[in-house]
Amino acid sequence: MALMILPLIGSLSISEGLLAIATMCLVYLFLKHFQNEIPKGLRRLPGPKPLPIIGNVLELGSKPYLSLTAMSKRYGDVFQIQIGMRPVVVLSGNETVRQALIKQGDEFAGRPDLYSFSFVSDGKSLAFSTDKAGVWRARRKLAYNALRSFATLEGTDPEYSCMLEEHICKEAKYLIKQVNTAMKVEGGFDPFRNIVVSVANVICGMCFGRRYDHNDQELLSIVNLSDEFSQVAGSGNLADFIPLLRFLPSKTMKRFLEINDRFYTFVQKIVSEHYATYNKDNIRDITDSLIDHCEDRKLDENANVQMSDEKIVGIVNDLFGAGFDTVTTALSWGVMYLVAYPEIQERLFQELKDNVGLDRTPLLSDKAKLPQLEAFILELFRHASFLPFTIPHCTSKDTSLNGYFIPENTCIFINQWQINHDPELWKDPSSFNPERFLSADGTEVNKSEGEKVVAFGLGRRRCIGEVIARHEVFLFLAIFIQNLHFQTLPGESVDMTPEYGLVMKHKRCHLRATVRASSEQ
Ligand code: HEM
Numbered sequence: 001m002a003l004m005i006l007p008l009i010g011s012l013s014i015s016e017g018l019l020a021i022a023t024m025c026l027v028y029l030f031l032k033h034f035q036n037e038i039p040k041g042l043r044r045l046p047g048p049k050p051l052p053i054i055g056n057v058l059e060l061g062s063k064p065y066l067s068l069t070a071m072s073k074r075y076g077d078v079f080q081i082q083i084g085m086r087p088v089v090v091l092s093g094n095e096t097v098r099q100a101l102i103k104q105g106d107e108f109a110g111r112p113d114l115y116s117f118s119f120v121s122d123g124k125s126l127a128f129s130t131d132k133a134g135v136w137r138a139r140r141k142l143a144y145n146a147l148r149s150f151a152t153l154e155g156t157d158p159e160y161s162c163m164l165e166e167h168i169c170k171e172a173k174y175l176i177k178q179v180n181t182a183m184k185v186e187g188g189f190d191p192f193r194n195i196v197v198s199v200a201n202v203i204c205g206m207c208f209g210r211r212y213d214h215n216d217q218e219l220l221s222i223v224n225l226s227d228e229f230s231q232v233a234g235s236g237n238l239a240d241f242i243p244l245l246r247f248l249p250s251k252t253m254k255r256f257l258e259i260n261d262r263f264y265t266f267v268q269k270i271v272s273e274h275y276a277t278y279n280k281d282n283i284r285d286i287t288d289s290l291i292d293h294c295e296d297r298k299l300d301e302n303a304n305v306q307m308s309d310e311k312i313v314g315i316v317n318d319l320f321g322a323g324f325d326t327v328t329t330a331l332s333w334g335v336m337y338l339v340a341y342p343e344i345q346e347r348l349f350q351e352l353k354d355n356v357g358l359d360r361t362p363l364l365s366d367k368a369k370l371p372q373l374e375a376f377i378l379e380l381f382r383h384a385s386f387l388p389f390t391i392p393h394c395t396s397k398d399t400s401l402n403g404y405f406i407p408e409n410t411c412i413f414i415n416q417w418q419i420n421h422d423p424e425l426w427k428d429p430s431s432f433n434p435e436r437f438l439s440a441d442g443t444e445v446n447k448s449e450g451e452k453v454v455a456f457g458l459g460r461r462r463c464i465g466e467v468i469a470r471h472e473v474f475l476f477l478a479i480f481i482q483n484l485h486f487q488t489l490p491g492e493s494v495d496m497t498p499e500y501g502l503v504m505k506h507k508r509c510h511l512r513a514t515v516r517a518s519s520e521q
Contacts, residue, residue: 043404044405045404046080047075050081053242054084055082055083055085057084057241060081060083064388065415065500069415072092072418077093078090083238086241087410088412089410089411089412094452099401101459102458102459104399109459109460110130110395112394112409114237116232116237116256119256121318122264122314126143126318127318135311139315140464146286147206150286151206151468151471152164161363164471165363165475168471168475169361169363169479171211175194175195186510189510192332195332195335196223196224197219200212202323203324206285206319207286207287207316207323221262223324225262228252229256229502230501230503232253271291290313290315325503326387330473332506340496341432345486348372352478352481362478362479364471366478367474370478371438371443377477378434378450382455383420385420385421386503388500389416390414391457394412396408420455426452483515485516486513487512487513488511488512489512494509
């Protein structure tokens with residue numbers, strides 16, 4: 001600002017120049033004051049008093065979902081904190097979050113321009129970038145349609161209803177073998193390490209038309225990076241809010257850039273191979289279908305949203321990235337809960353034995369026969385709340401919520417953990433009790449209770465992989481429970497403490513699995 005006015009003050013004396021600068025500063029502060037003026041009839045956001053420069057960082061602590069839940073009890077469902085210099089509005093409460101994300105969806109559907117987000121998928125991410133609403137919506141639609149059409153495509157084996165079911169069942173059966181081998185060779189297995197390759201193979205099958213061996217070092221080196229990605233991309237990463245920190249050497253941030261780079265390079269290599277072998281008459285997978293869209297668009301002069309080919313093909317980066325880490329985390333938490341609650345594991349095994357039997361693979365069509373398993377999965381999503389916040393949102397214009405004024409471009413945190421543990425919604429929220437989702441006789445799932453669990457976000461930004469994720473979690477768990485009995489290793493106990501990040505994991509550990517079915521898998 002001062003630089004802009006220097007030419008103007010060239011012919012003035014120093015004191016006149018200083019007076020001019022001071023006047024400009026005053027005008028600037030005056031305008032800023034008016035920008036923050038609360039419109040008539042609306043209230044200023046409540047919240048804790050921020051300290052200079054760092055704001056409320058100290059109060060956030062290492063588990064922001066717990067500290068922000070505690071603050072919501074004091075300040076209500078809509079309150080403001082300051083992280084560094086940047087105000088952040090935190091939303092809690094089922095009704096309030098639904099009001100913002102569903103009823104006022106357009107106003108709360110943006111993404112903030114956070115420093116770390118600009119490195120995801122080379123700044124072309126569908127989930128993290130600050131694309132304007134029109135471009136984001138068009139990309140989201142493309143991604144959603146590609147996912148849906150490749151999930152529901154007919155499989156190669158008539159035993160399965162669709163390609164997705166075929167991929168999941170084959171990978172799950174292969175995983176059982178891997179776990180058995182690990183048990184024989186090492187005497188224990190690491191749930192995350194074993195599950196992640198199988199889940200990555202399901203999404204690789206759909207996105208890239210290929211699967212990887214469980215010992216493929218290239219894939220392993222990529223999927224094992226997800227923990228570090230998640231730690232930086234979680235709500236409340238300080239470098240996103242305190243600009244000065246970007247210029248100080250940070251090992252975590254350096255690693256984050258490296259991870260994004262390696263991930264992007266991995267996907268780009270596969271995309272280039274697809275471009276080289278692309279044939280319009282043989283669309284093999286999601287990558288081909290997105291390339292096909294780029295080609296069609298070049299012919300369509302009426303295409304009204306301008307998008308680069310890179311932005312279209314970059315979508316596979318997001319689908320692959322979002323598609324393996326979240327589902328793997330759900331499944332490995334699932335195994336941990338089975339170990340922590342052996343009586344529930346036994347009940348689920350009996351339900352499978354009685355309703356599916358032990359001689360055939362469970363299928364998606366068995367879902368209605370397995371209400372206890374469905375209730376277990378709902379309780380797993382609620383209790384673990386392993387995505388404690390959605391990806392941060394941002395307001396696209398000045399708006400209001402519950403009578404509070406929220407200016408345009410405000411960063412918004414949605415506390416999913418708070419909703420899933422709200423004592424006003426749940427009886428004894430801290431206890432793990434799948435029966436809360438079952439009818440009194442245990443034969444049916446109470447759908448309206450199930451809908452109260454928030455794990456995939458809501459409204460415009462709701463997860464586009466939800467259906468696929470739910471199918472994967474159901475089928476993988478059904479096949480695990482039918483075939484294996486999970487326990488801790490002798491003399492060890494199960495540690496359920498989550499580690500904070502965008503996706504919260506349990507600590508890496510080794511467990512014991514013994515074969516259930518009469519036939520060796
Ligand atoms: C258990 C598994 C999963 C969970 C809990 C989950 C949860 C979420 C959440 C909370 C969001 C952010 C919503 C928001 O910002 O308001 C999200 C976004 C997203 N998810 Fe998932 N997800 C899962 C699996 C998947 C899968 C399997 C895929 C793809 C194959 C996927 C693709 C995406 C994409 C592309 C977005 C960004 C949407 C956008 O910004 O418009 N997710 N997910």
